[in-house]
Amino acid sequence: xSEYTGYKGRSLEFLKTNKILxxxxxxxLADIIYSGIIMPRYEHSDNKHIVLKLKNGYNIGLEISKIxxxxxxxxxxxxxxxxxxxxxxxxxxxxxxxxxKLPNxxxxxxxxxxASKIDYRTGAVTPILTAEELxxxxxELAKIANIDTKALFAEYSENIMPNHWLKIAETVNEHLNxxxxxxxxxxxxDTIHYTSSYLSFSLEGFPxxxxxxxxxxSSDRAxxxxxxxxxxxxxFLTECKTNGIYIAMHKDExxxxxxxxxxxxxxxxxxxxxxxxxxxxxxxxxxxxNNEIHKNMKDDFFTMNEYNPKIKINEKVxxxxxxxxxxxxxxxNIINEEYKAIIFEGTGLGHIGKNMYPMxxxxxxxxxxxxxxxxxxxxxxxxxxxxxGRDLLNLGIIPLENMxxxxxxxxAMWASxxxxxxxxxxxxxxxxxASEFSx
Amino acid sequence: xSEYTGYKGRSLEFLKTNKILxxxxxxxLADIIYSGIIMPRYEHSDNKHIVLKLKNGYNIGLEISKIxxxxxxxxxxxxxxxxxxxxxxxxxxxxxxxxxKLPNxxxxxxxxxxASKIDYRTGAVTPILTAEELxxxxxELAKIANIDTKALFAEYSENIMPNHWLKIAETVNEHLNxxxxxxxxxxxxDTIHYTSSYLSFSLEGFPxxxxxxxxxxSSDRAxxxxxxxxxxxxxFLTECKTNGIYIAMHKDExxxxxxxxxxxxxxxxxxxxxxxxxxxxxxxxxxxxNNEIHKNMKDDFFTMNEYNPKIKINEKVxxxxxxxxxxxxxxxNIINEEYKAIIFEGTGLGHIGKNMYPMxxxxxxxxxxxxxxxxxxxxxxxxxxxxxGRDLLNLGIIPLENMxxxxxxxxAMWASxxxxxxxxxxxxxxxxxASEFSx
Numbered sequence: 001x002s003e004y005t006g007y008k009g010r011s012l013e014f015l016k017t018n019k020i021l022x023x024x025x026x027x028x029l030a031d032i033i034y035s036g037i038i039m040p041r042y043e044h045s046d047n048k049h050i051v052l053k054l055k056n057g058y059n060i061g062l063e064i065s066k067i068x069x070x071x072x073x074x075x076x077x078x079x080x081x082x083x084x085x086x087x088x089x090x091x092x093x094x095x096x097x098x099x100x101k102l103p104n105x106x107x108x109x110x111x112x113x114x115a116s117k118i119d120y121r122t123g124a125v126t127p128i129l130t131a132e133e134l135x136x137x138x139x140e141l142a143k144i145a146n147i148d149t150k151a152l153f154a155e156y157s158e159n160i161m162p163n164h165w166l167k168i169a170e171t172v173n174e175h176l177n178x179x180x181x182x183x184x185x186x187x188x189x190d191t192i193h194y195t196s197s198y199l200s201f202s203l204e205g206f207p208x209x210x211x212x213x214x215x216x217x218s219s220d221r222a223x224x225x226x227x228x229x230x231x232x233x234x235x236f237l238t239e240c241k242t243n244g245i246y247i248a249m250h251k252d253e254x255x256x257x258x259x260x261x262x263x264x265x266x267x268x269x270x271x272x273x274x275x276x277x278x279x280x281x282x283x284x285x286x287x288x289x290n291n292e293i294h295k296n297m298k299d300d301f302f303t304m305n306e307y308n309p310k311i312k313i314n315e316k317v318x319x320x321x322x323x324x325x326x327x328x329x330x331x332x333n334i335i336n337e338e339y340k341a342i343i344f345e346g347t348g349l350g351h352i353g354k355n356m357y358p359m360x361x362x363x364x365x366x367x368x369x370x371x372x373x374x375x376x377x378x379x380x381x382x383x384x385x386x387x388x389g390r391d392l393l394n395l396g397i398i399p400l401e402n403m404x405x406x407x408x409x410x411x412a413m414w415a416s417x418x419x420x421x422x423x424x425x426x427x428x429x430x431x432x433x434a435s436e437f438s439x
Numbered sequence: 440x441s442e443y444t445g446y447k448g449r450s451l452e453f454l455k456t457n458k459i460l461x462x463x464x465x466x467x468l469a470d471i472i473y474s475g476i477i478m479p480r481y482e483h484s485d486n487k488h489i490v491l492k493l494k495n496g497y498n499i500g501l502e503i504s505k506i507x508x509x510x511x512x513x514x515x516x517x518x519x520x521x522x523x524x525x526x527x528x529x530x531x532x533x534x535x536x537x538x539x540k541l542p543n544x545x546x547x548x549x550x551x552x553x554a555s556k557i558d559y560r561t562g563a564v565t566p567i568l569t570a571e572e573l574x575x576x577x578x579e580l581a582k583i584a585n586i587d588t589k590a591l592f593a594e595y596s597e598n599i600m601p602n603h604w605l606k607i608a609e610t611v612n613e614h615l616n617x618x619x620x621x622x623x624x625x626x627x628x629d630t631i632h633y634t635s636s637y638l639s640f641s642l643e644g645f646p647x648x649x650x651x652x653x654x655x656x657s658s659d660r661a662x663x664x665x666x667x668x669x670x671x672x673x674x675f676l677t678e679c680k681t682n683g684i685y686i687a688m689h690k691d692e693x694x695x696x697x698x699x700x701x702x703x704x705x706x707x708x709x710x711x712x713x714x715x716x717x718x719x720x721x722x723x724x725x726x727x728x729n730n731e732i733h734k735n736m737k738d739d740f741f742t743m744n745e746y747n748p749k750i751k752i753n754e755k756v757x758x759x760x761x762x763x764x765x766x767x768x769x770x771x772n773i774i775n776e777e778y779k780a781i782i783f784e785g786t787g788l789g790h791i792g793k794n795m796y797p798m799x800x801x802x803x804x805x806x807x808x809x810x811x812x813x814x815x816x817x818x819x820x821x822x823x824x825x826x827x828g829r830d831l832l833n834l835g836i837i838p839l840e841n842m843x844x845x846x847x848x849x850x851a852m853w854a855s856x857x858x859x860x861x862x863x864x865x866x867x868x869x870x871x872x873a874s875e876f877s878x
Contacts, residue, residue, distance in 0.1 A: 006822070156827050162764045190786035194763050225732030271788050271841075312614030315764040321784075323848060324633050325601045325754040333772040345760075347629035349710050351597035353665035375845075384444065388595050402710075406814075409762060 005039025014064045021391055026062065028052065029069040030062055054378065094413035101137055103181035103238045106146040108171060110164065110195075111155040111388045112188025112214040115225050138227040144182070145234050157188025157195075157214075162279045162313050162413065164392035165198040169311045172203060172210065174337050176307070182209045184230070184235025189268060189276065191212035192247055196263030197407045200245040200434035205307040209237050211248045216274045225250045225274045232288040234256025239293045240286060245434070250274040251287060260300070267377065280404055281378045281438075312417035319409045321345040321375060322352040331359040339424060340416040341369040344397065345405040350374055350381030351388050357395060364396035369425040371398045371412060373405040398426055401437035411436060445480025445547055450489055457510075464512040467491065469505050474512065478579035485547045529877035537585045542620035542677045544584040547610060549603065549634075550594040551627025553654040553665045577666040584620070584673050596627025596634075596653075599753050601852065604637040608750045611642060611649065615746070621648045621676025623669065628653035628707055628715065629668040635702030637752070639684040640853040644746040645791070648676050650687040650699065655713045664689045664713045665756045671697025671727040678732045679725060684791045689713040690726065698723035703846050703875035706816065719843055720817045720877075753779055760784040760814060761791040765772060780808040780851040780864060783836065784844040789813055789820030790827050796834060808864040810837045810851060812844040834849035837865055840876035 003021045004012055020026060021037055036052040049061040107336045109115045139282040141147055152167060171184060187195055196212045203210075204292050211233040215226035233248035236258070245263035252275035261279045270276040279285070316339045320331060334342060342363060346352050350372040352360075363370055372392065380402040383389030393399070400408050408429075415428040432439060442460040443451055454656045459465060459477055467473040475491040479666060488500040548554045580586055611622060626634055635651045640648075650672040654665035672687035675697070684702035691714035700718045709715040718724070726733045757767075759781055773781060781802060785791050789811040791799075802809060811831065813820050819841040822828030832838070839847050847868075854867040871878065 011591070020654060135810065156790065156825060158761070158786045158827060159792050159794075160763055161792065161794070165763075188787075190788075190790055191763050268787065268815050269817055271813045271815045271820060273818065274816065276818070315766070317764070318766075318769070319760060319762055321760050322597070323758055323845060324599055324604075324630050325756070325852060327754070327757075327776070329776060330769075330772070333769070337766070337768060347597045348627075348707065349629075351595065351629055353598050353600065355600070357600075374710045376707050376710045378708055379712065379715070381710060386595060388597060406762060413764060
């Protein structure tokens with residue numbers, strides 16, 4: 001991102017002429033005098049406005065034709081020196097008094113947009129808010145729950161790896177005997193559904209509900225969904241009267257409904273919309289509509305009774321998405337890398353081309369567990385309808401019902417962490433543990 | 440599939456007691472005398488009925504409690520001998536007279552369920568109908584168009600490979616100067632959208648419309664969608680007044696609406712539903728509702744004017760779906776296999792973990808074209824929002840707008856077939872050729 005990101009045409013010209021960069025603290029004379037920081041703009045913005053972040057946190061757009069004067073606020077030399085020496089103290093977060101009448105919630109933060117803010121110098125979003133800052137940035141939270149916070153890491157979720165999942169699961173497990181009504185995990189949205197499914201398997205039956213919460217727009221943008229997702233998640237955790245692992249996010253583009261999705265049946269289905277997450281093939285388990293909680297009664301999702309933690313993993317599991325032209329050599333390379341399990345993301349009802357058969361046979365002979373899911377994402381695999389499916393069954397591939405490919409991958413990593421025995425892996429894969437497939 | 444597929448409990452017992460297998464020709468005495476072939480049953484069937492295919496082609500369920508007697512029809516020895524010697528002649532298809540008042544349509548068949556029938560001996564579905572048989576099996580077709588047929592192959596679509604695409608494209612190209620109003624390609628549904636996108640790129644601007652048609656249920660099942668999809672496709676081809684490559688399939692579970700999807704914006708999103716295909720992020724280009732044709736006016740899909748065939752391909756393109764725990768070694772293996780292009784199916788707005796950076800750098804230095812799409816499937820990649828995206832841009836990865844990952848893969852195979860020059864591949868990938876991304 002450049003020093004003028006998003007600015008073009010007349011607005012870019014205006015900034016250049018006045019020698020103002022993004023991130024500069026400025027005073028602007030228009031209808032009144034404004035003071036604030038010049039913000040970057042987004043793609044497809046017009047070229048008539050500049051955007052200013054006011055001290056109260058709001059962003060406003062100012063029409064450049066109405067600006068009489070713009071000048072940089074001089075930063076006192078002492079402060080510049082302190083910035084350069086990295087001596088500026090961290091913002092002191094007010095300690096919020098506990099209210100005995102409110103439920104207690106634990107908030108673990110891992111990073112992501114929900115715990116991000118824009119760096120006004122570069123215009124980039126960086127994951128730097130601590131859980132405590134996150135909490136204090138949404139003052140409504142203190143009115144509905146006492147929130148203890150703990151920062152685990154500050155990672156974009158594409159950098160959350162299986163070892164992070166172990167750390168999250170262990171931290172949750174440490175709070176088994178606590179007085180928390182529920183636990184929130186603030187997480188980047190890119191891979192939040194991978195994390196939720198790992199927790200669903202490894203913490204089967206954890207007695208209190210856990211909601212993973214992300215946001216699609218960072219909390220300093222007007223369209224941010226962070227506050228509402230957090231508020232909805234707390235409402236859910238304190239009133240759902242069940243356990244299990246969920247993802248709580250905007251149901252759609254409106255600010256009216258938060259959807260709580262079963263942690264093993266959910267997918268990010270849009271890159272940028274606030275309502276990007278969807279339960280595959282079903283409605284969400286719970287909706288929070290205008291502060292009221294609604295349960296989806298169509299299915300019995302919650303079969304986890306006894307707490308049975310198994311915080312283990314084996315990363316030697318591959319997801320193989322089949323497509324016309326997929327070179328079987330790539331499957332051979334996976335076999336040679338000593339993988340324990342392969343999850344195929346086949347076509348349709350669960351197919352891969354017959355050119356793959358020799359390598360599948362080799363994998364089978366090497367004792368590798370092979371499971372079949374579908375790149376259709378929704379719907380059940382069924383490998384008995386066509387002769388090609390029957391061939392694959394005979395070659396040892398196990399159809400994995402209607403498990404979502406990504407979730408089947410994580411379950412196989414978890415199953416392979418618990419046992420090296422292929423028959424036992426198969427047994428685990430076909431046992432419904434956390435509503436990961438429907439019966 | 441066993442000799443008793445789908446039968447269980449009392450119905451299974453009934454067949455075993457009477458020594459009847461699936462595929463046997465039987466006479467049954469119940470309220471009247473029935474004669475037909477015992478059919479396999481599908482999962483979740485009850486155990487009170489057996490299913491008989493009558494000579495008129497219909498399947499009926501008979502309650503076993505009402506059956507007084509069942510016995511095998513003896514097959515005359517001569518016929519058994521002929522079957523064993525493979526001497527049974529092919530069904531003679533009646534030659535349909537051309538009606539000069541009707542439009543002419545070319546029907547190419549490639550296999551798949553639409554050209555399949557059930558083998559009553561094994562219960563499996565096999566792709567064995569020729570285009571001519573397909574045509575004569577839907578007698579309504581002759582009333583709306585004169586259909587010339589040509590069988591190219593008889594493959595399940597998971598076995599359709601890039602060389603099949605070349606053959607289809609070449610066959611279409613041979614009919615450039617014909618009097619056909621349009622061309623139908625009967626194709627298995629598993630990979631029909633891969634084929635439609637290859638044809639969209641390689642036959643850019645072909646003057647008459649082309650509809651790929653599949654079916655989710657084979658034509659001898661009562662719930663088959665084959666006939667209606669074909670009829671809808673012909674209606675579309677003869678009345679759409681445009682060119683381009685489309686997929687014509689049931690819009691939903693009803694028999695009322697056929698959707699015609701742009702060949703580069705469509706995906707099979709359910710394993711078994713008749714309305715499995717969806718245009719990603721938009722409505723279909725055309726709907727055929729109760730025999731009336733409706734055009735989606737939201738977008739201008741059809742920008743192909745001049746016919747510009749480029750029937751080339753290079754299969755050395757890999758689709759890499761990123762997930763937490765993806766081992767960068769697998770990317771290294773792809774680089775070592777001399778691939779020309781890599782399409783990433785990243786997370787969210789277009790990200791992959793930072794543990795991938797060294798291998799991405801290596802691929803970049805080797806001159807491999809790298810493009811980014813999102814496993815969210817819907818929505819645009821945007822790699823300038825987060826610093827991680829900016830890192831990937833700096834490492835040479837090109838964001839591919841809102842191209843569907845599978846379609847970007849096919850486009851890259853096609854682009855690499857046309858040029859080895861990375862800059863030219865990039866230029867082709869970012870040029871909107873067949874509505875594969877929106878602007």
